Amino acid sequence: MYKKNSKISIKSYINFSELLKEYRGTHEENRLFALKHEALLPNPKQILLAWMEKNSFRKSKKSETQTLIQKFSTLSNFIGLFSLIFGFLAGLGLLSYSGHAPVNVIYYLLFAMFIPLLSMIISMVSLLSSGTVFNAFSLFFPLHWIETVLNFFSFRDKIDVFNTLFSDELKKWMFMNRLQLFSLLFSIGLLFALLVIVVSKDVAFSWSTTLNVSNIDFFKLLACIGFPWGHTLPSAIPSVELIEMSHYYRLGENLNTQMIQNADKLGAWWKYLAMVTLFYAIFLRFLLWLATRYGFQKQLKKDFLELDGVEKLLREFNTPFVSTESPKEEKHLEIVKESDEQVAYAVAKVYETIIGWNFSKDEILLLNDAKGISSSKISTVGGNNSFSEDQKIAKEARAEVILYVKSWEPPTMDFVDFLEELLANDNVEEIQVYPLGTVGRNYESDEREVAIWKRKIQGLKSKKVWVIDV
Amino acid sequence: MYSSEESLNNDYPKFAVVGHPNKGKSSIVSSLALDDSVQIGDTPGTTQVKRGFPLKVDGKVIYELFDTPGFQRARRVLSWLNDQEPVSADKKGDVVRAFIAVHRDDERFIDEIELLEPIMNGAGIIYVVDASKPYGSEYETEMEILRWCGQPSMAILNLIGEENYTEQWKSALGHYFRMVRTFNPIKATFIEHIELLDSMSQLKEEWTKPIKVAIKVLEDLQDQKIEQTVDSIVSNMVKTLSYVHRQKIVGESATTDEEEKLKLSYREKIIKFEKEQEQNIESIWNHRSIEKVENMLVLDNVGLFSKESASIFGLSQQQLIITGASAGAMGGLGIDLLLGGGSLFLGSFIGGAVGGVGAMMGFDNLYEVKVLGQSIGKRELSVGPMKNLNFPYILLGRSLYHASVIAKRSHAMRGDIDLEQEEFLTEQIIDSEMRKTLEKVHVSLRKGDEPKEEELKAYKKVLKESFLGLL
Ligand SMILES: Nc1nc2c(ncn2[C@@H]2O[C@H](COP(=O)(O)OP(=O)(O)OP(=O)(O)O)[C@@H](O)[C@H]2O)c(=O)[nH]1
Ligand SMILES: [Mg+2]
Numbered sequence: 001m002y003k004k005n006s007k008i009s010i011k012s013y014i015n016f017s018e019l020l021k022e023y024r025g026t027h028e029e030n031r032l033f034a035l036k037h038e039a040l041l042p043n044p045k046q047i048l049l050a051w052m053e054k055n056s057f058r059k060s061k062k063s064e065t066q067t068l069i070q071k072f073s074t075l076s077n078f079i080g081l082f083s084l085i086f087g088f089l090a091g092l093g094l095l096s097y098s099g100h101a102p103v104n105v106i107y108y109l110l111f112a113m114f115i116p117l118l119s120m121i122i123s124m125v126s127l128l129s130s131g132t133v134f135n136a137f138s139l140f141f142p143l144h145w146i147e148t149v150l151n152f153f154s155f156r157d158k159i160d161v162f163n164t165l166f167s168d169e170l171k172k173w174m175f176m177n178r179l180q181l182f183s184l185l186f187s188i189g190l191l192f193a194l195l196v197i198v199v200s201k202d203v204a205f206s207w208s209t210t211l212n213v214s215n216i217d218f219f220k221l222l223a224c225i226g227f228p229w230g231h232t233l234p235s236a237i238p239s240v241e242l243i244e245m246s247h248y249y250r251l252g253e254n255l256n257t258q259m260i261q262n263a264d265k266l267g268a269w270w271k272y273l274a275m276v277t278l279f280y281a282i283f284l285r286f287l288l289w290l291a292t293r294y295g296f297q298k299q300l301k302k303d304f305l306e307l308d309g310v311e312k313l314l315r316e317f318n319t320p321f322v323s324t325e326s327p328k329e330e331k332h333l334e335i336v337k338e339s340d341e342q343v344a345y346a347v348a349k350v351y352e353t354i355i356g357w358n359f360s361k362d363e364i365l366l367l368n369d370a371k372g373i374s375s376s377k378i379s380t381v382g383g384n385n386s387f388s389e390d391q392k393i394a395k396e397a398r399a400e401v402i403l404y405v406k407s408w409e410p411p412t413m414d415f416v417d418f419l420e421e422l423l424a425n426d427n428v429e430e431i432q433v434y435p436l437g438t439v440g441r442n443y444e445s446d447e448r449e450v451a452i453w454k455r456k457i458q459g460l461k462s463k464k465v466w467v468i469d470v
Numbered sequence: 471m472y473s474s475e476e477s478l479n480n481d482y483p484k485f486a487v488v489g490h491p492n493k494g495k496s497s498i499v500s501s502l503a504l505d506d507s508v509q510i511g512d513t514p515g516t517t518q519v520k521r522g523f524p525l526k527v528d529g530k531v532i533y534e535l536f537d538t539p540g541f542q543r544a545r546r547v548l549s550w551l552n553d554q555e556p557v558s559a560d561k562k563g564d565v566v567r568a569f570i571a572v573h574r575d576d577e578r579f580i581d582e583i584e585l586l587e588p589i590m591n592g593a594g595i596i597y598v599v600d601a602s603k604p605y606g607s608e609y610e611t612e613m614e615i616l617r618w619c620g621q622p623s624m625a626i627l628n629l630i631g632e633e634n635y636t637e638q639w640k641s642a643l644g645h646y647f648r649m650v651r652t653f654n655p656i657k658a659t660f661i662e663h664i665e666l667l668d669s670m671s672q673l674k675e676e677w678t679k680p681i682k683v684a685i686k687v688l689e690d691l692q693d694q695k696i697e698q699t700v701d702s703i704v705s706n707m708v709k710t711l712s713y714v715h716r717q718k719i720v721g722e723s724a725t726t727d728e729e730e731k732l733k734l735s736y737r738e739k740i741i742k743f744e745k746e747q748e749q750n751i752e753s754i755w756n757h758r759s760i761e762k763v764e765n766m767l768v769l770d771n772v773g774l775f776s777k778e779s780a781s782i783f784g785l786s787q788q789q790l791i792i793t794g795a796s797a798g799a800m801g802g803l804g805i806d807l808l809l810g811g812g813s814l815f816l817g818s819f820i821g822g823a824v825g826g827v828g829a830m831m832g833f834d835n836l837y838e839v840k841v842l843g844q845s846i847g848k849r850e851l852s853v854g855p856m857k858n859l860n861f862p863y864i865l866l867g868r869s870l871y872h873a874s875v876i877a878k879r880s881h882a883m884r885g886d887i888d889l890e891q892e893e894f895l896t897e898q899i900i901d902s903e904m905r906k907t908l909e910k911v912h913v914s915l916r917k918g919d920e921p922k923e924e925e926l927k928a929y930k931k932v933l934k935e936s937f938l939g940l941l
Pocket of ligand 2: 496
């Protein structure tokens with residue numbers, strides 16, 4: 001059973017989309033499933049996940065996409081670790097203080113604040129844009145290039161699979177999310193390097209710029225940057241005095257003695273730098289990472305619910321299954337074609353006996369008149385006759401018998417019973433069954449109807465009985 | 471699953487369709503149960519055993535219909551019944567039950583027992599006769615037996631042949647049945663189906679409510695089927711019109727041979743899409759055993775662009791231009807302006823001034839073949855999406871026509887479907903206002919863009935409207 005708040009993961013997304021390609025169930029099965037999981041019905045995501053779990057055994061093969069995704073996540077982890085180390089090394093590089101030239105805080109600020117801020121802005125713009133704009137922006141990101149190159153080498157052919165599996169929008173979120181993660185790791189590495197250096201070394205910080213910036217202006221700028229934590233942590237804002245002290249005129253005196261004397265005071269910069277890193281490079285990035293993660297999850301859920309086949313599933317979950325067919329398979333009757341066996345193609349003018357099956361006497365007389373057939377003995381059978389009456393007629397019949405039948409009324413077993421009694425009578429030499437059409441059609445019978453009579457008579461396998469087909 | 475045996479004991483309306491052999495009992499059941507697997511045939515005695523057709527909603531039976539074999543030895547049955555000790559009317563049913571009990575192993579009465587059993591288990595009687603053939607007193611035997619059963623009953627007049635003896639039948643049947651209805655299983659519309667159910671609901675007070683429920687269920691089902699049909703047509707339209715067929719090629723540029731092969735497989739793919747779409751429609755409407763005689767969707771230059779083909783399912787040149795212009799497909803050509811002045815001049819104007827239009831409907835650029843080769847080692851030839859302006863209407867016209875034939879087809883029909891009809895005019899089914907909506911989607915698909923959601927919605931709505939008009 002699924003928990004109410006279980007999230008869709010990339011893995012379940014892929015599993016689901018692959019399962020849907022192979023199996024979607026029938027309306028009956030799906031509706032039955034939904035009725036069994038009625039509590040989940042209001043939540044499409046949950047019931048789909050439950051459905052997936054129940055049917056996952058139907059997926060035939062181990063998915064190639066899964067291994068591909070695995071590769072991607074390994075690659076991701078690798079890049080993540082790399083970012084962390086790279087950040088650390090970059091930090092060491094930036095903060096390397098040989099004892100001669102002090103460390104310029106402006107360099108550090110560049111890496112810990114300006115670049116992160118810029119990249120975050122680009123990230124946000126590209127997130128809010130779509131399609132080609134996004135693609136253009138993604139060219140700015142080194143990650144894009146790393147992946148492009150790696151893709152090209154390791155799984156160039158499979159990249160298509162990857163492309164068709166996820167929507168552009170989802171790929172964008174995926175990409176941006178990982179980008180934030182890597183940047184975050186980079187910044188953590190940077191902060192780590194700062195702390196390590198501060199602990200293990202004595203670093204002198206200074207600032208210098210070609211631009212004509214006064215100490216006061218620089219202080220204002222730094223205080224402005226440090227505004228977010230200025231009130232709670234005043235010691236992590238460099239004082240005007242410190243700024244003055246650490247102003248480094250590369251073109252003027254070298255490290256002056258005053259600076260060397262105040263080396264420990266100059267080191268007070270680290271708190272500020274650490275806070276800048278923590279706030280701009282780490283905290284803000286973390287927020288952005290959260291935001292992209294949220295965006296990614298939302299997109300994943302949206303795509304999940306838009307997978308091909310989901311609409312059908314949800315519809316079937318929610319609409320009652322109606323069936324009208326018979327659950328019982330019908331044993332189909334084998335139908336033999338009629339032949340020309342036992343078929344007479346002419347009618348005689350005189351018969352010893354005329355019998356009408358389900359005809360009244362008057363009807364027979366009319367019929368005789370129309371067809372020019374005559375006989376001394378005319379009887380009616382079937383209809384409302386009793387069996388004994390019919391039996392008597394069958395017994396008394398002699399020589400050639402013509403048996404009028406309504407062609408449109410197919411022969412029933414009742415008729416066959418009578419015919420068999422007639423056949424049992426040895427005085428009867430020949431029986432001709434004459435299927436006649438309605439009076440409205442001048443007794444003209446339908447070919448199809450006569451065929452039914454032929455088949456029936458042929459089925460009796462008697463040489464004495466014929467069907468008249470004229 | 472309920473077996474029909476079990477369900478006999480349950481308390482829902484049941485109806486046994488009975489009568490003389492070969493009078494269309496199975497046809498009526500087949501059409502009412504929307505089941506085309508029922509065997510229907512010229513041969514009397516086609517149906518040999520009774521068969522239940524329950525209407526089930528999520529497994530719960532709402533009512534059940536029984537198809538039964540025809541009476542074979544009615545006279546014998548009646549004489550047996552008459553030979554028993556005379557009983558009062560309320561006991562007559564017991565005599566019929568006794569008949570069944572006594573003759574259960576009697577080969578002669580297999581058919582009668584099969585048909586009497588559901589009735590004696592509480593099923594209402596639906597007596598079917600063929601009113602295109604004259605009435606005969608021999609029918610009274612059967613009706614007399616049914617009267618012995620003492621169950622609520624009605625008669626259905628089915629007109630199988632050309633003649634009509636309805637009046638004769640009505641006055642005879644009136645003596646035995648309170649209700650006589652005409653129902654032609656082959657031609658019956660959905661509304662007639664519902665009306666018949668409504669009549670059945672009046673047979674017994676307790677049945678009225680469940681049958682009303684059943685009617686609602688069937689109406690909902692009909693709506694669902696319509697909805698699914700439209701969805702299916704729309705998704706096939708989107709799939710087909712946006713379809714791009716790709717193929718790897720060896721050299722720098724494609725050979726004519728490669729191009730021809732590509733075009734061929736593109737066409738085959740689109741034909742395949744249409745076939746699948748048709749099967750989908752057939753299964754939505756429960757027609758699973760259909761044999762069709764139909765012209766294939768011919769997409770080669772002659773077939774698709776021949777005047778005949780386009781005039782059956784496509785739009786005329788003039789309509790096409792109006793449609794294209796109103797949807798902005800040919801923006802910048804000034805046709806919008808011209809239309810304001812009256813379309814009388816349109817033809818001549820188009821002929822002379824707008825060469826581009828002719829080309830868009832032309833015979834040669836049905837599709838564009840492109841070579842794609844930006845990335846190293848991956849040179850491809852691609853064809854599609856379909857550029858021809860008329861193609862969507864031809865495809866749509868065919869789909870709508872096919873779907874409407876299937877939707878209206880009775881499940882009692884066993885013959886082939888003839889889909890070659892010349893009177894179907896897409897132009898009349900889809901007016902120019904509707905086409906405006908359709909064209910928006912066609913335009914984006916043609917460009918290879920995904921159509922906007924609200925445009926697709928409007929598209930569906932228009933299709934539904936025209937589909938309903940065809941039903
Ligand atoms: N034209 C037309 N033919 C019909 C109609 N109803 C039935 N038929 C034909 O009549 C023949 C018999 O139909 P069935 O439905 O098999 O009749 P039945 O009463 O079930 O027959 P048995 O099962 O043999 O007792 C078939 O060939 C049907 O196609 C109708 O409304 N119109
Ligand atoms: Mg039948």
